[in-house]
Amino acid sequence: MLIVQKYGGTSVGSPQRIQAVADRIVKTRAAGHQVVVVVSAMGHSTDALVELASQITSEPNAREMDALLATGEQVSTALLAMALQSRHVKANSFTGWQAGIKTEPVHGAARIEDIDPRALTDYLKEDGVAIVAGFQGIALGSVTTLGRGGSDTTAVAIAAALHADRCEIYTDVDGVYTADPRKVPSARKLPMVSYEEMLELANLGSQVLHPRAVETAKRHNVALVVRSSFSDAEGTVITDMSTMEGLRVVTGVAQEKEVARVAILGVSLQSRPLAGLFGALADENINVDVIVQSIIRESEVDVSFTVFEADLPRVITLLDVLKPQLGFREVLHEKGLSKISIVGAGMISNPGVAAQMFEALEAVGAQVKMVSTSEIKVSCVIEQELLERALNSVHDSFALGKE
Numbered sequence: 249m250l251i252v253q254k255y256g257g258t259s260v261g262s263p264q265r266i267q268a269v270a271d272r273i274v275k276t277r278a279a280g281h282q283v284v285v286v287v288s289a290m291g292h293s294t295d296a297l298v299e300l301a302s303q304i305t306s307e308p309n310a311r312e313m314d315a316l317l318a319t320g321e322q323v324s325t326a327l328l329a330m331a332l333q334s335r336h337v338k339a340n341s342f343t344g345w346q347a348g349i350k351t352e353p354v355h356g357a358a359r360i361e362d363i364d365p366r367a368l369t370d371y372l373k374e375d376g377v378a379i380v381a382g383f384q385g386i387a388l389g390s391v392t393t394l395g396r397g398g399s400d401t402t403a404v405a406i407a408a409a410l411h412a413d414r415c416e417i418y419t420d421v422d423g424v425y426t427a428d429p430r431k432v433p434s435a436r437k438l439p440m441v442s443y444e445e446m447l448e449l450a451n452l453g454s455q456v457l458h459p460r461a462v463e464t465a466k467r468h469n470v471a472l473v474v475r476s477s478f479s480d481a482e483g484t485v486i487t488d489m490s491t492m493e494g495l496r497v498v499t500g501v502a503q504e505k506e507v508a509r510v511a512i513l514g515v516s517l518q519s520r521p522l523a524g525l526f527g528a529l530a531d532e533n534i535n536v537d538v539i540v541q542s543i544i545r546e547s548e549v550d551v552s553f554t555v556f557e558a559d560l561p562r563v564i565t566l567l568d569v570l571k572p573q574l575g576f577r578e579v580l581h582e583k584g585l586s587k588i589s590i591v592g593a594g595m596i597s598n599p600g601v602a603a604q605m606f607e608a609l610e611a612v613g614a615q616v617k618m619v620s621t622s623e624i625k626v627s628c629v630i631e632q633e634l635l636e637r638a639l640n641s642v643h644d645s646f647a648l649g650k651e
């Protein structure tokens with residue numbers, strides 16, 4: 249079999265951890281498999297590089313930021329290659345561009361457009377272990393990065409390009425849980441999750457997989473497993489919905505912190521408020537999440553939406569500029585919020601799920617400030633201070649800790 253293995257930051261966080269990863273690769277080879285490895289930067293070294301740049305300038309150039317951040321993964325690929333070579337295993341490190349990973353010409357969160365796998369397939373034919381730097385690619389001759397957590401996406405995209413039999417994501421928890429096990433002690437490991445549910449969980453803040461990794465796996469039908477590099481425990485298989493036995497009403501709970509809410513009161517309807525406002529926010533690359541519009545009078549609406557807290561100052565500045573055009577009465581904003589979401593493919597046919605969630609939130613005194621729903625999720629914006637209690641309350645209410 250051809251297996252792509254991806255090791256995250258904690259899994260290669262020290263020389264000892266890198267040695268342990270090399271041992272696991274040797275074992276996989278001894279079992280008769282071919283292996284391509286993708287690694288993240290060691291521990292929190294990407295954060296350290298971000299911090300380093302901030303000591304030079306508050307507005308680093310996007311191209312140079314990518315050039316800087318891509319170095320983290322190059323350290324771990326070279327060290328892991330050395331660890332394998334010292335075990336008499338043929339191994340080479342590959343940067344993203346050496347591995348043929350081409351992205352769109354965008355810095356900071358580029359999408360992979362194409363992979364030319366020849367360098368990797370040639371090396372596999374020579375019976376070597378290719379160790380590829382995650383999170384990076386090349387576009388128009390410049391180094392690009394895929395967005396934080398993007399090494400997962402590198403691994404899945406390579407697995408798709410090589411038609412690998414399996415892609416294994418090794419991390420510091422032994423699978424996908426019903427909630428972040430660091431925040432919800434009663435969270436339970438899920439043996440299987442559908443691509444659809446995993447995509448929602450990832451998009452709604454479950455850090456364990458990068459959303460684009462799940463998207464790519466679903467599109468190319470990549471068999472994906474999440475498991476621990478610290479143990480041999482069986483992980484979680486991410487698979488097609490049709491292969492799953494029965495659909496759970498609620499599969500998991502996810503959370504996103506540092507959310508801010510903006511409410512614009514008394515917007516004149518004549519000004520095409522939604523198109524004008526959200527078009528302007530998109531032009532500034534400000535991500536808008538939950539949106540609520542309520543028509544108050546015939547000629548006026550109130551519009552509220554959430555953004556990342558870090559973007560709030562830019563939103564306020566932009567609204568000052570837009571005020572004459574939109575003709576609103578007042579802007580209110582609130583920081584220190586979080587979004588808590590439940591996800592489950594069986595939710596569609598179960599009315600009353602949202603009501604049960606609201607009750608569980610009320611039980612810990614969390615006021616629901618905004619709600620958004622889809623066929624397989626319900627999200628509520630609440631005060632961040634109550635997040636942890638809210639997560640546990642919702643998790644218990646749907647009995648997610650029990651089989």
Ligand code: ADP
Binds near residue numbers: 456
């Ligand atoms: P890596 O460095 O290996 O990519 P990450 O930190 O990106 O690891 O992802 C693993 C972390 O995701 C876990 O330590 C855990 O705290 C967090 N996490 C959030 N939600 C979940 C979930 N539903 N199941 C498992 N882990 C989760």
Ligand code: ASP
Binds near residue numbers: 295399400
């Ligand atoms: N090193 C990058 C990050 O910390 C990419 C990754 O780990 O997936 O975000």
Ligand code: MG
Binds near residue numbers: 256397455458
């Ligand atoms: Mg990660």
